Amino acid sequence: MKKIKVGLGTCGISAGGELVYNKLKEEIKIKNLGIEVKETGCMGMCYEEALVEVVDDNDSFLYSNVTVDKIGRIVNEHLINNKPVIEWIIKSNEISKEDAFLKNQNRIVLRNCGVIDPTSIDEYIEHDGYKAIEKVLKDFTQQEVIDLIIKSGLRGRGGAGFTTGMKWNFANQEKSEKKYIICNADEGDPGAFMDRSVLEGDPHSVLEGMMIAAYAIGSDEAYIYCRAEYPLAIKRLRTAIKQCESKGYLGKNIFGSNFNFTIKIKEGAGAFVCGEETALMASIEGKRGVPRLRPPFPANKGLWGKPTNINNVETFANVPWIINYGWEKYSSLGTEKSKGTKVFALAGKIKKSGLAEVPMGMTINEIVFDIGGGIKNDKKFKAVQMGGPSGGCIPASMGDLKIDYDEIVRTGAIMGSGGLIVLDETTCMVDLARYFLNFTQNESCGKCTFCRVGTKRMLEILERITIGKGKENDVDILQDLAYKISKNSLCGLGQSAPNPVLTTIKYFREEYEAHIHDKKCPSHSCSALIDYSIDEVNCKGCGLCIKVCSSNAITGSKKAVHYINQELCIKCGRCFDVCNLDAVIKN
Amino acid sequence: MNDTEVQEKKSILNFKIDLVNKRHQNGSLIPLLQAAQDSYGYIPEKIIYYISELVGIPAAEIYGVITFYSQFRLKPLGKNLIRICEGTACHVNGAKSILTALQDELGITIGETTDDGICSLQSVACLGCCSLAPVIMINDATHGNLTMDKIKKILKKYKTKEKLREAS
Numbered sequence: 001m002k003k004i005k006v007g008l009g010t011c012g013i014s015a016g017g018e019l020v021y022n023k024l025k026e027e028i029k030i031k032n033l034g035i036e037v038k039e040t041g042c043m044g045m046c047y048e049e050a051l052v053e054v055v056d057d058n059d060s061f062l063y064s065n066v067t068v069d070k071i072g073r074i075v076n077e078h079l080i081n082n083k084p085v086i087e088w089i090i091k092s093n094e095i096s097k098e099d100a101f102l103k104n105q106n107r108i109v110l111r112n113c114g115v116i117d118p119t120s121i122d123e124y125i126e127h128d129g130y131k132a133i134e135k136v137l138k139d140f141t142q143q144e145v146i147d148l149i150i151k152s153g154l155r156g157r158g159g160a161g162f163t164t165g166m167k168w169n170f171a172n173q174e175k176s177e178k179k180y181i182i183c184n185a186d187e188g189d190p191g192a193f194m195d196r197s198v199l200e201g202d203p204h205s206v207l208e209g210m211m212i213a214a215y216a217i218g219s220d221e222a223y224i225y226c227r228a229e230y231p232l233a234i235k236r237l238r239t240a241i242k243q244c245e246s247k248g249y250l251g252k253n254i255f256g257s258n259f260n261f262t263i264k265i266k267e268g269a270g271a272f273v274c275g276e277e278t279a280l281m282a283s284i285e286g287k288r289g290v291p292r293l294r295p296p297f298p299a300n301k302g303l304w305g306k307p308t309n310i311n312n313v314e315t316f317a318n319v320p321w322i323i324n325y326g327w328e329k330y331s332s333l334g335t336e337k338s339k340g341t342k343v344f345a346l347a348g349k350i351k352k353s354g355l356a357e358v359p360m361g362m363t364i365n366e367i368v369f370d371i372g373g374g375i376k377n378d379k380k381f382k383a384v385q386m387g388g389p390s391g392g393c394i395p396a397s398m399g400d401l402k403i404d405y406d407e408i409v410r411t412g413a414i415m416g417s418g419g420l421i422v423l424d425e426t427t428c429m430v431d432l433a434r435y436f437l438n439f440t441q442n443e444s445c446g447k448c449t450f451c452r453v454g455t456k457r458m459l460e461i462l463e464r465i466t467i468g469k470g471k472e473n474d475v476d477i478l479q480d481l482a483y484k485i486s487k488n489s490l491c492g493l494g495q496s497a498p499n500p501v502l503t504t505i506k507y508f509r510e511e512y513e514a515h516i517h518d519k520k521c522p523s524h525s526c527s528a529l530i531d532y533s534i535d536e537v538n539c540k541g542c543g544l545c546i547k548v549c550s551s552n553a554i555t556g557s558k559k560a561v562h563y564i565n566q567e568l569c570i571k572c573g574r575c576f577d578v579c580n581l582d583a584v585i586k587n
Numbered sequence: 588m589n590d591t592e593v594q595e596k597k598s599i600l601n602f603k604i605d606l607v608n609k610r611h612q613n614g615s616l617i618p619l620l621q622a623a624q625d626s627y628g629y630i631p632e633k634i635i636y637y638i639s640e641l642v643g644i645p646a647a648e649i650y651g652v653i654t655f656y657s658q659f660r661l662k663p664l665g666k667n668l669i670r671i672c673e674g675t676a677c678h679v680n681g682a683k684s685i686l687t688a689l690q691d692e693l694g695i696t697i698g699e700t701t702d703d704g705i706c707s708l709q710s711v712a713c714l715g716c717c718s719l720a721p722v723i724m725i726n727d728a729t730h731g732n733l734t735m736d737k738i739k740k741i742l743k744k745y746k747t748k749e750k751l752r753e754a755s
Contacts (some may be wrong), residue, residue: 012714014729046718190674190713228621228658229714231727269617269656272712286616288655304613347676347717354718385675419717421675435678439712445655548735550691572687574735 002035002079007051007114009042009200010232011193014068015049023068024052027075035079041201043114045101046354048090051114053297054078062091064098071297101352104371108341109194109317110357113201118236121243124204129248132323133211137257149319152327153339154550158184158275158312159416160389161338161405164319167252167309170299171217174307181214181222182303182310184280188227188272189388190439192419194343195313197355198225199233202317203240209316211254211261212323217309220260225280227268237265248278259585272389272443276491277310279445290445291491312417334360338404348385348421349376365399368422379424383507387416389436389443390496392503393429412503414496428525429508430515434462436500440493451494456487458501467528470516475505524586527571536561538583545575545584593633596626616642616652620659625713629660665700665707667745669693669725674713676720685721688735692742 006012006021018476027039028168043051048064052074055061061084063074076505077083090097108115116123124130136145150165171179183206187195198206210222241263244250247455252260266284273279274289281303283289302308318340322330331339338360344367347353351373358367358479364384368374375381383393394401403409408415441455458481461474481500489495505512514520520528534545534554541559553569556562562583564575595616619642623634639646653659671686690696693706700707716722719731723738730741 008730010714010720011731013718014716014722014731049718187715188712191676191717193713193715193717196715229711266614267618268658269621270658270712271656283617284614286614286652288652290655345717347720348679353676353720388675419675421717423679423681427679432679435675439673443712502601550687574682577684577735 001057002391003055004035004037005040005053005055005114005117006037007041007043007049007053008039009113009195009197010230011042012044012049012051013232015046017050020050020052020066020071021565023071024075027071028079031075031080033075033079038117038120040116041113041118042197042355044105044110044197044355044357045098045352047352048354054084056524059093060091061089061095063088064090084520091302100373101354101356101371102360104366105357106359107357108321108330109198109205109314110201110355111321112205113197113355116202118201118203121204121240121247124397126200128324129204129320130208132320133208133215133249134255136212136215136257136323137259142216142218145212145323146172148327149216149322152322152330153334153337154315154318154330155338156311156404157314157318157342157417159189159387159414161415161570164315166310167311167444168216170297171219171307171309174300175556176307178221178306179217179219180303180306180308181210181217181219182277182280182284182308183210183222183224183316184275184277184310184312185224185226185230186275186280186309187230187313187392187398187417188275189417189419190396191385191388191421192345192417194345194355194418196230196233197216198313198317198343199230200236200244203233203236204244205317205320206237207240207244207250207263209262209311209319211249212319213309213316214261215259217307219309219371220262222261222263223284223303224265225268225274225284226265228270234265234267241265269445271445272439273445273491273493276493279491280310283309288445290447291493293490314417335402335404335407337406342403342415342418344418344420346372346420346422349379349424349427350374350422351376359498360404361402363400363402365405366393367420368399372422375422375424379426381422382425383423383429385421385423385432385500386419387414387496387499388419389440390414390492390499391416391419392499393423393432393507394503395507398462409528412499412506414499426523428466428521428523429504429511430521431523431526433467433501433504434459434466437497438461440497444493444497448489448494450485450488451490451497454481455494455497457481458485458498462501465512465515466521466526468515468519468526470512472516474516475509475512479505504517527573530571531566532564532569532571532573532576533585533587534562534564535583535585539580540581540583542581544578544580548574548578550574593631597637616644616649617656620649620653624659627663629663632661658687665704666749667706667726668709669706669723670709670714671725672712672713672716672720672722673710673715674720674722675718676717677713677722680720682721684735685723685733685738688738689723689742692739705746 003004018446050066052063052066121467146168154164155161271289276291279289298308381396383395437459441459444451446452486495539561546554551570553565697710722731
């Protein structure tokens, strides 16, 4: 009996997955085939979306880049005549075109993503779902759960990498009738999307992780703080919570024990700083999301003054697996101080962008080249950006660096939530630093003067450097400001805001100098520092560039060499992109 | 909006407040504002006073919360909301030229609404579809792997749709 799964995460839907899903259902109904079509989460291979998997008794066939036009052949040849359309299949028993992407991965957090239907609690249960919480409630004391998580070596996947079990222990030791669990699903780091994918593809694993944490610290109430930009994740969570309530997995006397637990969802309202735990709690309380001084830590005084334990989505998703398969197995993966796996969101100038879950300790080169397939358009690999606005750029020359929490911190970047943006030779590092400062300056809550004013001053300096108006001592001023901002800010946002600037100065100082002294952008990216001109030999006078030029800067009659008027040119680069003959030159 | 319309909308809001209050005893201000914005498309001044009375928080403080979060608007939006992603992956994959194309086509910049009220343009920190960069979101639909040409085609589609709606 055949079954069909269509990847319907946000990435799959925007690649046309929903149209494919509807068309498949329609065709199957018209032809009366009686084959079940199910939705599933993101399989991680975002670059191959839309993905359709046809499963039969002996094999499964994964079709990639499926469009509505391809459905006819798949239905007629594969579903009706049992002849799979080989050329569109990337994975089956015999075919393994995407082996390199998958074989180096070790899926713990993403174990069910793209495998089960996220809207079905029964499918989650079939895949060992809610076994861990049942086991914990029946056989474990609170302290035993905490010890087990400490022994597993699990560290918080939200960025700072604090040992999860220790955090639970602090909250457990605090005596209080009321305690809260919070799941931080405010994945604000631009460039990271693993939490979204887990929430969309396997929401129950997060709920189960939260239940185990709640039991361990003695809490009966939890909030999931999810950013409003993830409407599908919120919808899937709502469904999952309802299903748990009707099965009795949430509510009173869960699995016949005296453990009671409820989970509520709070939608974020768009503020990056709310990923910081004290700001997040202020936001749940209905206030402006402004961080406060720690101590007291949330484990002592958190939400509404009660002891609170906050972990992020990926951390919680690890927990049921650790209970089910043992801490020994988990801690056998990874490096000495960073255990288990980490999900990385590969994006930027990489061939195969998507989600990859690998054991800690894999090198940057292995991730970029072996899994990610290398750089788009075979350009030169320049650097990876890790940790988003709080992180930094690690140059290609350090590609053999083994990724774990401590190694990354040594470079000046941070692990962050695991966004890994690949940069090639066309990315200007000064412009990238400017981009991040623009972001943090916008998102600074304004409480600390150094963060509020200092990031603004840094941004102004970076802006003038990128338009060729940099001054001799600008790099020194940037470093001085960076030091002061990170020393005089309350929360992680301000403390780490200068990281993108500091790491690019550390590893790419010559690019800053080229901008400042020579008024040149070595990557040909900063528009104020480049000119476009037309090569007289290559130009055949086709007129394509004239058509796309929005400022009427290009002149020339048909079949004659064209000419760009520099005074009118706004340097948008459209002519450069559109020319097939390499006749438009960037200087 | 005249008073009867506000009254009408208040009843929608009342209903939602009821729901929200039952679910969240504490910290209901942000969900209330979200509910108000869902009903009105923005947060009208009158509603701020109304919520203020309801939850016993001064209007000034509520205003502070509204302006803190980028989700909340104090002005109505156009019929279609276009959000351009400014995430890192989009930035390095040319989001800037996508923004130029959008600005050229619509004649407005970020934070503005077209004169005919059909489109509003906003930026967003990250939509989380980094593998499809550069990305925009029109209402609830995400469009990825954009080029300047693609933008033109997509906008054309929405404009024709809008015309059809007006004609019918």
